[in-house]
Amino acid sequence: MVFSGLSQRLQGIIGKLRGRGRLSETDVKDALKEIKLALLEADVNYKVVKEFIANLQQRCMGSEILNSLTPGQQVIKIVRDELTSLLGTSASSLNFAKGKSVFMLAGLQGSGKTTTTVKLARMLKAKGKKPVVISLDTYRPAAVDQLEIAAVNAQIDSYRPGGFKPIELAKNALAWTEKSEHDCLLFDTAGRMHLDEALMEELLQIKALIQPVEIILVLDAMTGQDAVNIAQGFAERGLADSVILTKLDSDTRGGAALSVRAVTGKPIKYIGVGEKAEQLEQFHPDRMASQILGMGDVLTLIEKAEAAFDLEQAARLQEKLRKQQFTLQDFREQLQQFKNIGSLEQIAGMLPGGAKLGKMQFDEREIARFDAIIASMTPAERLSPDIISGSRRKRIAAGSGTTVQQVNKLLKQFAMTQKMMKQLDPKMAKKGRLPFPFKI
Amino acid sequence: MSIMTKISKGLSKTREKMAQAFQAVFERGPSRDYELLEEFLLLADVGPGAAAAIVARVKEKNCPDLIPALKEELMDILNLDSEDKPVKIFVGINGSGKTTSVGKLCHRYVTEGKKVFVIGTDTFRAAADMQLEEWCRRTGAPCLLGKPGSDPGSVLFDGLNSAAARNADYILCDTAGRLHSNKNLMQELEKIIRVSERVRPGDAEVLLTLDAATGQNALQQMETFAQAVKPAGIILTKLDGSAKGGVAIALAAKYQVPIKYIGVGEGSEDLLPFSADIYVNSLLPENE
Numbered sequence: 001m002v003f004s005g006l007s008q009r010l011q012g013i014i015g016k017l018r019g020r021g022r023l024s025e026t027d028v029k030d031a032l033k034e035i036k037l038a039l040l041e042a043d044v045n046y047k048v049v050k051e052f053i054a055n056l057q058q059r060c061m062g063s064e065i066l067n068s069l070t071p072g073q074q075v076i077k078i079v080r081d082e083l084t085s086l087l088g089t090s091a092s093s094l095n096f097a098k099g100k101s102v103f104m105l106a107g108l109q110g111s112g113k114t115t116t117t118v119k120l121a122r123m124l125k126a127k128g129k130k131p132v133v134i135s136l137d138t139y140r141p142a143a144v145d146q147l148e149i150a151a152v153n154a155q156i157d158s159y160r161p162g163g164f165k166p167i168e169l170a171k172n173a174l175a176w177t178e179k180s181e182h183d184c185l186l187f188d189t190a191g192r193m194h195l196d197e198a199l200m201e202e203l204l205q206i207k208a209l210i211q212p213v214e215i216i217l218v219l220d221a222m223t224g225q226d227a228v229n230i231a232q233g234f235a236e237r238g239l240a241d242s243v244i245l246t247k248l249d250s251d252t253r254g255g256a257a258l259s260v261r262a263v264t265g266k267p268i269k270y271i272g273v274g275e276k277a278e279q280l281e282q283f284h285p286d287r288m289a290s291q292i293l294g295m296g297d298v299l300t301l302i303e304k305a306e307a308a309f310d311l312e313q314a315a316r317l318q319e320k321l322r323k324q325q326f327t328l329q330d331f332r333e334q335l336q337q338f339k340n341i342g343s344l345e346q347i348a349g350m351l352p353g354g355a356k357l358g359k360m361q362f363d364e365r366e367i368a369r370f371d372a373i374i375a376s377m378t379p380a381e382r383l384s385p386d387i388i389s390g391s392r393r394k395r396i397a398a399g400s401g402t403t404v405q406q407v408n409k410l411l412k413q414f415a416m417t418q419k420m421m422k423q424l425d426p427k428m429a430k431k432g433r434l435p436f437p438f439k440i
Numbered sequence: 441m442s443i444m445t446k447i448s449k450g451l452s453k454t455r456e457k458m459a460q461a462f463q464a465v466f467e468r469g470p471s472r473d474y475e476l477l478e479e480f481l482l483l484a485d486v487g488p489g490a491a492a493a494i495v496a497r498v499k500e501k502n503c504p505d506l507i508p509a510l511k512e513e514l515m516d517i518l519n520l521d522s523e524d525k526p527v528k529i530f531v532g533i534n535g536s537g538k539t540t541s542v543g544k545l546c547h548r549y550v551t552e553g554k555k556v557f558v559i560g561t562d563t564f565r566a567a568a569d570m571q572l573e574e575w576c577r578r579t580g581a582p583c584l585l586g587k588p589g590s591d592p593g594s595v596l597f598d599g600l601n602s603a604a605a606r607n608a609d610y611i612l613c614d615t616a617g618r619l620h621s622n623k624n625l626m627q628e629l630e631k632i633i634r635v636s637e638r639v640r641p642g643d644a645e646v647l648l649t650l651d652a653a654t655g656q657n658a659l660q661q662m663e664t665f666a667q668a669v670k671p672a673g674i675i676l677t678k679l680d681g682s683a684k685g686g687v688a689i690a691l692a693a694k695y696q697v698p699i700k701y702i703g704v705g706e707g708s709e710d711l712l713p714f715s716a717d718i719y720v721n722s723l724l725p726e727n728e
Contacts, residue, residue, distance in 0.1 A: 040488040043655030046479060109678060110535025110651060139706065140540075141574030142567040149566035193681040220535065224485035224655025226683035233682075247534065250619040252657040275534075275564075 006253040009038035014079065017072035028060045031075070042253030045228045048086070048262045055082055080289055086262045087285035092242070092269055094124075097213040100177065102185045104210065106203060106239055107218035108230060109140075109191030112246035114147050116218050116272055117188040119280035120244075121156045123270075124184050132157040132182040134173045136166040136206065137190035147188050154277035157182065166190065170206050187212070194233025203239055214241045217266070219256060221245045227256035228263045235264045246272035249279070261285070328382040331414050332374040335367050369402055373410050376400040385411055474499060477506060484686030484723075487656045490693050511720050517689055518716035520698035522673055525645040527600070527611045527636060531629060531669060532649035533661060534617030537677035537703060539568065541649050542614045543575030544711035545701065549610050550579045557608035559599030560585035561592035561632060562616040572614055578708065582606060592616065592628060593635045600639040620664035633669045645672040647700060652678045652685035662691050673700035676714070680704045684723065 013034045017023060032053055039049045059078050094103070103120070105113045114135070121131040133151050135158075137143035144160060151158035159180075161172035170187065177185055187210060192199035207215065217231060217240035234240035243264075245257055248271045257268055268283045374382065376399035381388050388396070388411065397404045474495050481491035494513055503509035528545070530538045542558060549556045558576050562568035563586040576583040584602055586595035596613060603611045615632060618625035636644040648671040650658055665671055676685045679702050688699050699714040 037488055040482060041656050043485075043657070046482045108653070108681065109540075110537055112535055140571070141543075142570035145570050146565070146567035153566065193678070195680075195682055220651070220653070222533070222651075222655060222657040223653045224657075224683070224687060225483050226485070226653045226681070227655075229682045230653070247619065249621065250533070250657065251621045251660050252655075255655065 006038060006042040006255070009041070010035065010079070013038065014072070014076050017075050020072055023071040023075070025061065028057075028075070032057055032060070035079070039255065039258075042258075043222075043224045043227070043255035045225055045255070045259035045263065048228070048259045051262075052082060052086065083258075083289040084286055086258050087288055088261050088267055089286055091282055091284045091286075092267050093282070094242075094269065095214050096184075100183050100185055101214075102187065102210050102212040104187045104189060104207065104212040104215045105218055105244075106189050106215060106234060107191060108193060108220070111191065111218045111220045112272060113191065113218045114143065114150065114188050115275070116216075116244055116246060116280070117147060117186050118150045118154050118156060119272060119277055120216075120270070121151070121184070121186050122154045122277045123280055124186075125156060129184045130157075130182045131184040131186055132159055132177065132180065133186045133188060134159050134161065134169075135188045136169050136173075137188060138164065138166055138169065139190040143188075143190065150277070166202060167205055167209060170209050174210060185210075194230050200233075200237055200239070204237065207239065215239055216241070216269070217243045219243055219245055219260065221248045221254050221256055221271070222250060222252045223256045228259050231260045231264045231266065235266055240264070240266055242266055243268045244270045244272065244280075245283070249273045257288075326418055328374050328377065328385055328414060329379075331417060332371060332382075335370055369400075369406060370410050370413075372400040373397075373402055373407055385414065477510065481686065484684040485653075485655055486686040487659070487690045490690035493693070494689075507724055511724055514689060514720045514723075515716050517693045518699065518719065520692060520696055522698040522700055523645065525643055525672070526609065527613065527640050527644035529613045529615065529633065529636060529644055529646050529669075530649055530675070531615050531646055531665060531671065532617060533619050534565075536617065536649040536651045536654075537675075538562075538617060538649045539571050539575070539614050541647075541675050541677060541701070541703060541711060542572065542612045543579070544703065544708055546575060546579045546581050546612055547708040548711060549612075550581055554609040555607060556581040557599070557603035557606060557611045558583035558585075559596055559603070559611065559613040561595045561599075562586070562614055563588055563590045563592055563595065564616045568614075568616065582608075593631045596632055596635050597639060600636065604640075620661045626664065626668045630668050646670060647673050647675050648697075649675045649677055650685075650688065650691075651683075652676050652688075653681060653683035654687055656687065656690075658687040658691060659694070662695055662697070666695060666697075671697060673698050675699075675701045675703065675711075677703035680710075 013031055017027065017031055020027070036049055036053050039052065040046065056078060060075055105117050107113050117133050121133050124131040133147055133156055135144040135147040148158045148160060159173060159176060161169045161176060163169045163172050166189070189203060189206065192203065194200065217234050219227060219231065223230065231240060231243065243260055243266050245268055248254060260266070261268055270280050271283050273279045273281055373396060376396045381392065393404050393407045397407050477498065478491050478495045481494060482488065486494065497513050498506065498509045501509045530542055532538050546556050546558055558572065558581050560569050560572040560583065569585040569588065572583065572585055584595065584599040586592060592615065599613065600611065615629065618629065620626065633646065646669045648662070648665055674688055674691065674697055676688050676699050679685055691697055692699065701711050702714050704710050704712060
């Protein structure tokens with residue numbers, strides 16, 4: 001989960017302060033020292049850390065903290081404020097031009113430009129735009145094929161212009177798009193080092209030709225201290241208007257995110273959280289700050305739940321809840337919807353205190369197993385699990401490739417869920433807010 | 441171009457920056473400014489833990505000159521024994537440079553007159569097979585590339601057998617990029633290694649490709665990959681940028697994993713055998 005390592009560390013440090021009635025100057029100093037270490041381990045740029053700590057120190061040493069009745073809370077508030085100001089306050093989306101909007105993606109080799117190009121196009125298409133992706137990468141072998149294949153898989157239009165040099169390709173592509181119906185043109189470029197003058201010059205030429213409404217710098221979230229140099233290298237030449245961070249589904253502590261915004265002032269707009277084309281998310285800096293401090297990101301969770309839950313199904317479920325007819329079939333549907341929100345780890349990370357669940361491994365396959373077990377039951381069994389006898393259990397286990405113990409586990413979990421459902425306030429169910437099938 | 445000049449050229453940007461940083465250290469007064477030394481190691485991605493340890497040991501030496509003492513310390517960490525095995529399996533996270541490294545190493549061996557066989561088990565990423573095919577076409581090395589969607593383990597099995605039939609000196613095996621945090625993909629990798637151990641017991645070494653720009657997450661990467669497949673060496677890629685790859689120093693200190701090769705550019709020749717001596721001397725300015 002994004003930042004979970006960092007948030008765990010910071011929560012630990014701040015947790016020590018939280019319960020204290022009074023804080024001495026040494027308490028604050030020790031905490032600041034630990035925060036500094038945590039940030040450095042998270043790959044936040046050294047210079048950014050220094051400034052961040054200096055700001056914190058100034059504010060924390062003031063009388064508002066030392067004389068406060070809840071000094072720990074005050075420190076948390078200050079850290080949160082400072083984090084938010086580092087990350088920026090509000091989320092921002094892409095800019096669009098009046099006619100055709102041209103986007104160019106740039107970045108280092110292996111940062112994830114091609115994958116991100118397709119993800120971005122998919123998102124634009126879902127919003128009703130007509131995107132087309134075009135590769136200008138004539139350097140890396142099979143780069144053009146990669147974009148084309150990935151686009152086909154995601155049902156996105158792609159165009160392969162003729163020519164040998166990137167600038168030639170761009171020219172031909174522009175001529176073609178004049179007549180095409182697409183309103184968003186996404187240009188994928190070859191990976192390049194920000195120090196490579198020749199290639200940076202080439203990028204400037206492409207920019208002058210295609211006149212992008214936005215150049216998006218694609219940056220690997222696992223980048224260390226150099227993230228700042230890279231982002232500055234592109235931004236200084238006018239080759240980065242915004243940033244997309246990739247590979248945030250790893251266990252990176254994501255310090256690059258904190259540094260890049262602070263040093264270049266360019267907003268991070270989206271984050272890549274998986275290998276699949278739909279795994280691109282809007283970046284919410286304010287929510288991220290809360291998440292880092294373990295206050296959870298319930299807003300994102302609610303949004304995701306709303307997007308994933310089928311309203312009609314929800315209405316049906318509500319009716320069943322009211323009549324207390326919640327069956328295994330419904331349980332299965334609910335598990336499915338739950339899965340649509342995201343991986344269990346992602347969900348846990350968004351809940352307040354979720355980071356404390358820490359290294360606890362959620363087994364995604366558990367849900368798949370439950371699914372298989374329920375699928376192996378007869379309709380009658382799904383309606384009334386009470387009839388599932390020992391021999392039926394054996395049959396179900398054999399049919400689903402599981403063991404009797406696993407079948408028992410599911411039945412137990414279901415019974416618990418049913419009990420939970422019965423205790424629910426029906427008014428709450430009416431609002432369409434569904435409880436989770438089991439406690440995490 | 442000699443190896444020395446190549447590496448120096450590749451690392452020149454890095455060195456310039458380091459020299460500037462050191463200049464600052466000296467301009468600010470006595471050359472024993474350990475705090476600045478630590479800052480400088482931190483900026484090179486060595487990480488707070490390893491940086492503190494290195495600075496402590498440099499302090500212990502109580503040397504009048506900081507740079508030689510630091511060089512000595514870094515050399516101690518980086519000089520590690522490494523073996524050369526015929527089957528090399530390249531692993532690493534997405535975009536770290538596995539396929540390119542396979543291509544470059546293949547070029548190196550072919551130029552040396554060795555018989556090379558290339559196996560492509562990345563059946564997941566779009567056009568991964570085409571990218572590797574292009575490298576094999578350039579170098580003329582025979583290869584077996586898995587069809588998109590096919591099982592990587594069985595591709596490796598077939599590949600190892602074809603390579604044996606051709607009497608290959610070296611077998612280079614590319615794998616799909618995988619984040620170490622993805623449990624299923626790590627299990628898939630374990631299976632790949634099991635297959636190789638069954639066909640060629642004791643003949644394979646796992647090489648972890650690591651982007652020089654990677655920060656402290658490299659420690660987590662190493663930890664997980666070590667648990668699953670025990671990498672025998674590191675290939676430090678993209679050292680031609682401004683990144684210093686300092687986290688490899690932290691890795692060498694903690695896991696005693698040698699850096700075997702470094703990538704310093706986009707050309708086929710730009711993968712060089714690692715030498716601690718050259719690396720450290722290119723990283724730090726000359727003794728004054």
